[in-house]
Amino acid sequence: MIELQKVTKRHGDLLAVDGVSLRVEPGELLVLLGGSGSGKTTTLKMINRLIEPTSGRILLDGRDVAETPPHALRRSIGYVFQQIGLFPHLTIAENIAITPSLLGWAPARIRARVDALLDLVELDPAAIRDRRPDELSGGQAQRVGVARALAAEPKVMLLDEPFGALDPLTRDRLQRSFLRIRRQLGLTAIFVTHDMIEAILLGDRIAVMGRGRLLQVGTARELARAPVDDEVAQLLSTPQRQARRVEALLGGEGGEGGDDGDDGDHSDDGAAGDTDVSPGEAPGETSKETP
Numbered sequence: 348m349i350e351l352q353k354v355t356k357r358h359g360d361l362l363a364v365d366g367v368s369l370r371v372e373p374g375e376l377l378v379l380l381g382g383s384g385s386g387k388t389t390t391l392k393m394i395n396r397l398i399e400p401t402s403g404r405i406l407l408d409g410r411d412v413a414e415t416p417p418h419a420l421r422r423s424i425g426y427v428f429q430q431i432g433l434f435p436h437l438t439i440a441e442n443i444a445i446t447p448s449l450l451g452w453a454p455a456r457i458r459a460r461v462d463a464l465l466d467l468v469e470l471d472p473a474a475i476r477d478r479r480p481d482e483l484s485g486g487q488a489q490r491v492g493v494a495r496a497l498a499a500e501p502k503v504m505l506l507d508e509p510f511g512a513l514d515p516l517t518r519d520r521l522q523r524s525f526l527r528i529r530r531q532l533g534l535t536a537i538f539v540t541h542d543m544i545e546a547i548l549l550g551d552r553i554a555v556m557g558r559g560r561l562l563q564v565g566t567a568r569e570l571a572r573a574p575v576d577d578e579v580a581q582l583l584s585t586p587q588r589q590a591r592r593v594e595a596l597l598g599g600e601g602g603e604g605g606d607d608g609d610d611g612d613h614s615d616d617g618a619a620g621d622t623d624v625s626p627g628e629a630p631g632e633t634s635k636e637t638p
């Protein structure tokens with residue numbers, strides 16, 4: 348559905364993205380994971396032409412994105428980012444309706460679509476529709492951001508740390524909602540994060556970036572079992588190391604695994620939450636910055 352072929356973006360001497368090749372299959376959720384400055388956002392923005400590559404090709408459903416005018420491309424790809432970018436002077440309904448209006452949809456169709464989308468992201472249409480963005484909580488606004496990105500029925504979604512600014516509980520709920528929505532709609536998605544746990548929970552596969560290069564792509568299990576280098580090994584073992592430290596601090600030597608006790612709404616491959624222990628044990632070490 349999405350294919351990057353040796354894509355490079357240069358800013359002067361800096362290679363922000365360095366020869367990245369990557370395929371995302373239809374219906375797949377690929378997480379782009381990496382530290383600050385590793386090139387994740389640049390890679391994402393080249394797909395919807397917010398940034399033009401220096402070299403390489405990007406295909407969307409087999410077609411070179413360079414052949415589609417940027418505004419048309421952006422109307423066909425849902426884009427969600429941390430700052431949300433809702434227009435403050437428009438109501439929530441008007442914000443969600445922006446792309447359908449530009450596409451000339453009939454008012455009745457737009458209204459029905461807005462209400463259906465608010466339902467989908469678990470907001471009450473009657474209570475929310477006519478409010479302004481500053482009358483919403485951060486979590487509600489981020490749900491509206493997801494609804495707006497879905498408004499014109501895109502097959503592809505690009506998400507750039509969409510839940511990064513939210514408190515952990517809201518973030519957890521939004522992650523679950525997003526997993527449900529994307530399964531329901533069969534979306535193909537690329538989800539940028541620097542949070543390893545979010546990557547494991549959401550990604551069908553994870554693409555790890557470092558210094559503009561693609562270090563490794565695979566399921567969380569594959570990356571944990573056979574990391575290509577120490578950087579990937581450290582990254583992948585961080586959540587388990589943190590979990591062990593937390594358990595030790597809570598005095599849980601009798602504590603069984605099963606740490607999250609939730610309702611089973613995990614990603615399908617069960618990559619997290621079982622007894623699989625990854626390599627790269629490094630007691631007491633706090634090297635990586637995953638929050």
Ligand SMILES: Nc1ncnc2c1ncn2[C@@H]1O[C@H](COP(=O)(O)OP(=O)(O)OP(=O)(O)O)[C@@H](O)[C@H]1O
Pocket residue numbers: 358361362363364381382383384385386387388389390541
């Ligand atoms: N317009 C620009 N001019 C010069 N350098 C840039 C520009 N945009 C990005 N860069 C550099 O390119 C590199 C990759 O940036 P990018 O925003 O893609 O990283 P990232 O992995 O998304 O980081 P973060 O997680 O902090 O958002 C960084 O070193 C950044 O400073």
